[in-house]
Amino acid sequence: MRRCKIKTKQIDVKLIQYFLYRWNYELGHKWLLPNTYIYNWESDFLSVTKSYYVHEYEIKLSKSDLLRDKKKEKKFEKILNKGVNAPNYFWYVMPKNVLDKINVRTLPKFAGVMLCREYGISIVKKPLLLHTNKLTDNQKIRFLNGFNHQLWKLIRGKFAI
Numbered sequence: 001m002r003r004c005k006i007k008t009k010q011i012d013v014k015l016i017q018y019f020l021y022r023w024n025y026e027l028g029h030k031w032l033l034p035n036t037y038i039y040n041w042e043s044d045f046l047s048v049t050k051s052y053y054v055h056e057y058e059i060k061l062s063k064s065d066l067l068r069d070k071k072k073e074k075k076f077e078k079i080l081n082k083g084v085n086a087p088n089y090f091w092y093v094m095p096k097n098v099l100d101k102i103n104v105r106t107l108p109k110f111a112g113v114m115l116c117r118e119y120g121i122s123i124v125k126k127p128l129l130l131h132t133n134k135l136t137d138n139q140k141i142r143f144l145n146g147f148n149h150q151l152w153k154l155i156r157g158k159f160a161i
Contacts, residue, residue: 011095016059019121020045036146038139052134056087060094063101089127
């Protein structure tokens with residue numbers, strides 16, 4: 001488990017995204033972005049490796065949120081279709097109180113599972129490689145548009161534009 005110096009009792013989406021950023025940065029992933037649309041759904045966090053493989057991280061803060069995710073059949077069909085419009089790896093990331101309430105074997109077999117604690121994240125189960133297609137040029141543009149959107153969202157907030 002990679003540890004960070006942040007200590008908090010409240011694990012929320014932003015903290016998990018920060019831990020995912022640190023985790024993937026240390027692994028050498030080249031692009032890291034929260035809350036973006038590359039596929040036909042919003043991803044809580046995406047990372048792109050130097051080989052242009054995409055890891056998608058779905059953050060779950062409650063068991064009910066996780067159960068609702070099982071109803072997203074179209075998303076999982078696309079992921080399993082091994083087409084261009086799906087990540088190479090898919091992960092669920094959750095705090096211990098959620099992980100303790102579920103059976104990891106009930107999650108999709110292709111999905112990896114990460115545990116988030118107050119001081120960092122760790123792998124519970126590694127994901128399967130879904131396909132070997134690399135990020136397309138169009139997806140790279142969508143990723144960069146996501147960077148642009150996030151940057152200007154920060155600037156607008158800082159300067160109240």
